[in-house]
Amino acid sequence: MAPTGTGPRAAQLPSASSVPCLVAMPLALVLLLIAQSISSPADVRRVMPALPSFQRAPAERPLAPARAAGDGGDGSDDARTTRGPVRGSGELPPAPAASDGTVPTALGGQPAPRGARSERPRFGPGARGTECDGPLCSVGKLAPLKAEDLESPGELERAVRGRSYAGELVITYANEGGSAWVANLALSLRDVGIEHFLLIMMTKGGCDGLYASPSRLSCGWSSWDLDGCKSERDKTGATERMWFIRHYYLARIIELGGVNVMALDGDMTMNAVPYPMLHDPATLGPHNFILSLDNGASALMINNGFMYLRGCRAGGQVWRILTEILQRERDVCKNPHVYAPGGAYWRDTDAQGITAGSHRYVFVSAKDQKIYQDVLMSAFCGRHVIIRNEPTHVKILRWKDYVLHFTGGLTNDAMEACARFDAHFNGGPAGDQASGWSHWTHALRLPRRPAGGGIVGVDLRGLPADPANAAAAEGDGGGVETAAAPNSTFISSWHGTMEGEVAGWDGHWATSPPVVSHFVGGMDKVDAMQSLGWWRYETEVALASLPRRPDGSAVAVGAVGAQMQRHFRAGLPRVLALAGPGASAPWASYKVSVRAQAARRVWASTIASALGRIAVEPVTDCTSAWIVRLNNTGFGRSRRRSRYPREGLYAQYDERTGVGAFIGNCSRGFSPAPPHPAGVCCFPLFCRTIRARHGVDSLPGAHHKLLEAKLAEPGARRADVRWSTLQLPSSGIVAADAVVSALGGGERSAADVLVLNVDARFGWPRVGGLAPAARASLCADFGARCASFVPGAAGGTEPVPVWPADWAAALTAEPPGELEAESAVALFLKETKIDDMFAWRRRHWRELPKGEVV
Structure with missing residues (x-):
């Protein structure tokens, strides 16, 4: 977790002064179209219909103990799927009808028509939860809930009953500054069909804002403070209160009974329905406490970002583990x-x-x-x-x-x-290491x-x-409870899990995402999520609706800067994107690339302001020589007796320069020209010190992936236009009203995404004479840096933007005529073992015994 205002501990983004700008770019595996041995979301969806039925729990208090899949039940999965939550695991006893023919919801909210389901989310991938076809698909079947202080009598039980479904509940937790993390996680749960979640916030305001947002995120808040040890008045105490609150409420939910509960850190995304693997009777199904591993199959290597508690007894081993954690901290x-x-x-x-x-x-x-x-x-x-x-x-x-x-x-x-x-x-x-582990277990x-x-x-x-x-x-007076840990097909951390560095930073998430992705260990988590396509921009819509602090600053910031949140107050904004040979940064040195990227973003933001749109950042050429190849240092060889060998192409930040890139799949028409691989785009990452050094801090714009989110909306339209066909100057100065006339009318004006293609010789003409409203909008995006980029009086003819001379020089830098010999892609093309990477890795996904050398 992180200090107050930054969300979960695992989501903490270290400052440049304390932590190197560690940036990783999974490249090789994006380029490989090979058969995967790791479960994909599609694989999970295929097995969902075979998921065993779940036990219905009675509504009386306390809730009946939850039973694992396969323990029995009436088998009427279809009834549960079509009629909504079962009694006792998603609703309270029926309430009497009001005089107008409606019945109050079980959650204490607004009355709903008798027999009606809750409305689907207006925003976000949650609307696509209908793709989930198993008995635990709860999107559209639970009404939203805003609980009050969970420490108030009966409030936790009300929240658990109102938000659980078929005996299952998912919780996460954050302070107000972590609103972005838990909102994105909640939207990813909706994306796979899970609505049975509850966000536990540290303050009432944190819950009120998320619940009032268009995404209508169900939440509660808590005044619990570990017997006065973790006061919000003390920054350290507030952080630790957030750390330990999950253990406290997990123990209390066990005491309520009748519900299996999953606890997730905020810096996670859910990529597939988790229950088929959790309830598989041959692996994890028989066990009570499902845990997440870091770098070894040992209690010394447990990561507490993921916990799944099934059929645990009050007073039993799992309950006592949770309470012992709290007691030790209290001591x-x-x-x-x-x-x-x-x-x-x-x-x-x-x-x-x-x-x-x-x-x-x-x-x-x-x-x-x-x-x-x-x-x-x-x-x-x-x-x-x-x-x-x-x-x-x-x-x-x-x-x-x-x-x-x-x-x-x-x-x-x-x-x-x-x-x-x-x-x-x-x-x-058992000795056949090539078969790989399926799971690990231990009695408690x-x-x-x-x-x-x-x-x-x-x-x-x-x-x-x-x-x-x-x-x-x-x-322990009632039977032994057992712990189990899944392998990395189910959950993996950014920096790797037990089987080795099978993780996001070395490329596997790009082609074979685990069911649950944990970004612990990643330094630029939001950028990584965006590049992988796992950041839900509806999160920005939720953040834009949150009340501001008394000084006007944003309570929480996600993928866009605080000043850019205003574009998301009415939903996802209309987008301007650059494409074509001139859009990607040159292949020259990192300094040229940083400056050219910055100038392109400022230019695009100027055009976007004139058109009433938001600009997305251009892509970077993946063949750039400054995108370095990962060696075998750091996470690998430094581990005692745990050296996980790696081969193939990986890219990360260069410690000498502090720059790097993430890689992701491109929308059609955005991949740079050959020899750049088709369908692949790179997204640059610059450390804070590098951004400050080259003057690119706080530039307006949004990640390229925003245009894909916008195009995913029902009825969204895209319009492509070449600058060379607009009869506008390609260098010097171009009048803003001419740009608006050429790009702001007809079908182009109606398009949700406008793609502007520029050629390799494009001269990036500076825009003059912005209208007062457009100039004000651009200044609002720049914030305090407006004076340096947008000079002159409103309506004046002075060109905008103004950029430094080294930026202008970078825009005209000549790219090399052939693939750089030391570029990441060139090294990839030389690899011969890459074709058999997955088979090679399966032979070595294990911890090395003493004396063994690979």
């Missing part, structure tokens, strides 16, 4: 003296020379995940382990002794052994806390040595 928060210099936590290890340091409190990024990993380790090993979370600053002098001390006597090897999941393979003998046996509770590090340390306590963990 740290309420007892700071224990962890201070001389306090009980570090006293023994300092005295023995195992640890040293000032032991001052420090804000630890992903602290919730470290505690989560410790508690999972405790449940896997049957003893209380405190190894990942270091509550204060500490210097570890003797690691082996440190492990012994904080695991109750486990050696390092023993700790790693008991933390490891059991592997399950996709057919074939978290020891009970001693009577009277205790502070982590004092009463819990060494506790597992008590045989009675360890035995109590085995049965």
Whole structure:
């Protein structure tokens, strides 16, 4: 999660001052039209009709325990699909009819006609949820809901009952600054047919704004603050409150019973219906706690951005894991003296020379995940382990002794052994690594806390040595609950999962997206989502409708700058796009490319303002030499005993320059000319320092993918026109009224997307004499930089825009006449093993044993 105002922790975008501008461009796999061995959304849709029926839960309180798919039920999937939510998992008991013949909705909202379904979303891919054909397709079958404080009596139950469907619920969480993330995630859920979600916001205003938006996003808000430990008055506390709130509400939902719940970080997208794999009786279906892995099949490598809880009991292992996470954080928060210099936590290890340091409190990024990993380790090993979370600053002098001390006597090897999941393979003998893993499992046996509770590090340390306590963990008075982790066909992080770097940054998401994509590890997440086509621009419509702060600034920013949000207040705006040989940036140095790209964007924005449109940024030539080839450093070889080899073409930012590009599929007519690969477009990414250095900060415009979103609207029209046919000058100065006359009438004026084709010798004539309204619109887009780009009085004849001399020089730079020998595409063409990449990878998607070298 991130500090207040930035959304979920995994969605945090580090500043240029603290983190290098890590940018990744998946290129080779976009160019490969080969058979995929990884499940695609289409594959999932094909198996949806075979999904087993789901148990109906009664409406009485507490809700009946949810049962896994295949546990029984009446089998009437068709009835559930056509009639809406089943009693007890999507609606409250029937309410009496009003005098006008309507019945109040179960959610406390506006009355709905008797027997009527809720209206489909007006905006966004959610309107396409009708493509979902399984029993858990809930789009159009649930009324929207705006809950009040979930801490108010009965409010959480009302929200869960009103937003669950067929015993399933999805939750996510954010502060107001994270509204963009959770809105995009919600729209991606609608895109695959899932409406049974609830957004948990940190403030009432955060929920009110999203619910009032055209997307009508269902939400609630919470005043919970971990017994006063996480006050909103303290930035650190507010962040940690958001981190831990998911564990708190997951535990409470288990106590309600009757609902399986999925918790997602905001920087995720849903690419297919998840339930066929989650409920597959041969893999994940029998298990209670479905987890997400980072870089190894171990409790030490769990990522808490994804959790799916099925049939969990109040007081059971999963419930106790969640409450233990909260208790450990509460211990740290309420007892700071224990962890201070001389306090009980570090006293023994300092005295023995195992640890040293000032032991001052420090804000630890992903602290919730470290505690989560410790508690999972405790449940896997049957003893209380405190190894990942270091509550204060500490210097570890003797690691082996440190492990012994904080695991109750486990050696390092023993700790790693008991933390490891059991592997399950996709057919074939267990030793056949080429078959790949299907999933991993582990029984949960978290020891009970001693009577009277205790502070982590004092009463819990060494506790597992008590045989009675360890035995109590085995049965837990009602049967063992188990954890399971899917492979990367189901969920993958941007930087990779257990099988290796099968992830977004090395290209696999472009052609074989997982069911759930987690952008943890990505530094330019919104740009990556846009380039992959996974950012829903209806998110911008929702953000534009949010109330502004008292100073007029935007509460949340998504894919467009705060000043550009105004274009989205009435829905997706009309678009102007550049195409043709002159539209893509030259193949020269990164400096030329940055400046040429900037000048093109400013020029297009000027024309767009004159026409009452919004400009999308031009594409960049993927054969540019500055788009570098990824080597085997960083995420790969730096891992101890986890070296995942990679071959083929990958591109990322160049550390020397701080620039790079993402790649995606092009709309027809936008791919640069040969030798550029057809149907492929690159989208440049410039680090903040590079943007500032070359004067390209805060330029108006939107991502190229916006035009595809606009064309996806029913009845949308596109018009293409060549500048050379307009009888307008191709260099020098062109009058704004002449541009409007040539491009603003007839079918061109009515088109939702206007595509302006320019040739390679186009001189980019500066536009003079903008009308007052157009000049004001352009200035509103530029914001504080208006004076430098749009000089002169309103209605004057002075040309606009004005750009620096180096920008003008970049526009006229000559591209090379042939493919650059060191360009990414040239290197790709030289690869011989690329044709067999997937078979090669399947042989090596595993963690390497000691001593093995690939």
